Amino acid sequence: MTVHEEAGAKPASPAVDRTLTVLETLVAAEDGLTLTALARDTRIPLATCASIVYTLEARGYAARRVVGRSHFWRPTLRLYDLAAPLIRKDDLAAVAQPHLRLVADELNMPAHLGVLDGASVVYVAKAATSGFIQFDTYPGKVSPFDLTALGRAIAAYLPDEALAPLLTRLSKGMGPKARKATSRALRAQLAKVRDRGYALEDEEEEADIACVAAPIFDSDGGVAASIGVTGFAKDLAVRRLSVAADLVVRHGREISAELGCCRGTEGHP
Known part of the structure; x- marks a missing residue:
């Protein structure tokens, strides 16, 4: 749940709010998260989570580790x-x-x-x-x-x-x-x-x-x-x-x- 949701207020920019929620969740995780786990923890649709982490990866703020068929996402020190x-x-x-x-x-x-x-x-x-x-x-x-x-x-x-x-x-x-x-x-x-x-x-x-x-x-x-x-x-x-x-x-x-x-x-x- 985001700060906005806790306060009962809608964010001025839902897209920015979701991106920050994804970043905060990745930072708080002890290990990398799959897209499925990230979508579950953030309550953000899977497709939206994917768009966000791919963008973060392109900008250098997130990286993924591939294990078999699973991709685990984590934040980078670019933050x-x-x-x-x-x-x-x-x-x-x-x-x-x-x-x-x-x-x-x-x-x-x-x-x-x-x-x-x-x-x-x-x-x-x-x-x-x-x-x-x-x-x-x-x-x-x-x-x-x-x-x-x-x-x-x-x-x-x-x-x-x-x-x-x-x-x-x-x-x-x-x-x-x-x-x-x-x-x-x-x-x-x-x-x-x-x-x-x-x-x-x-x-x-x-x-x-x-x-x-x-x-x-x-x-x-x-x-x-x-x-x-x-x-x-x-x-x-x-x-x-x-x-x-x-x-x-x-x-x-x-x-x-x-x-x-x-x-x-x-x-x-």
Whole structure:
């Protein structure tokens, strides 16, 4: 019986509900199940069960073992591939949160953790500051990767095969210092990020707002996220920018070390 049936409510999508029921049943089974057993346990018609498991097999989420004339179905670790990024984000946020708090308190500016999702950067954690003025940044916020320091700090360290598709999905900033969005210009910006170890966005996405961010690397040495601060452009000018940049770079390295990345690896700031 599905959760919907237990609650007495009809699922919005019966097809999706049946597919999830099949997956949950396969995962819960101690051994593989035949189609007959799967149909019996899920109370789903045999033909429908067959369509579902054949589709799951084609997508890599199920596999079968043939014994004589019987086919036994089981789930695969492809399911882990779906959950692993969410687990990593949760772990990453937990590791980064104390660092965000230290950065925010020292600069009196909100500090953020960002991860790349397609051509967008997603804010996954934040340490806010007290005060009357609050910036429109929050966990779950999505912004174009190329218009934010958080996104640029990640993109600068992507392998070219991962970066190239993103260069076809650039956005035009609404700020007074927004530049024409071209792949050549962005590549030049990202080269500067690698040279100095941090990314800067100065009134490009939005007027009067500036951001500085540094990359975070995982245990495999790949760029995983970025840590940055947001403030008024006038407050992140010249000397204050240097202090903020040094701080996010240092904490980016410390978070990377806590995630298992070796400092001083070639290509890392």
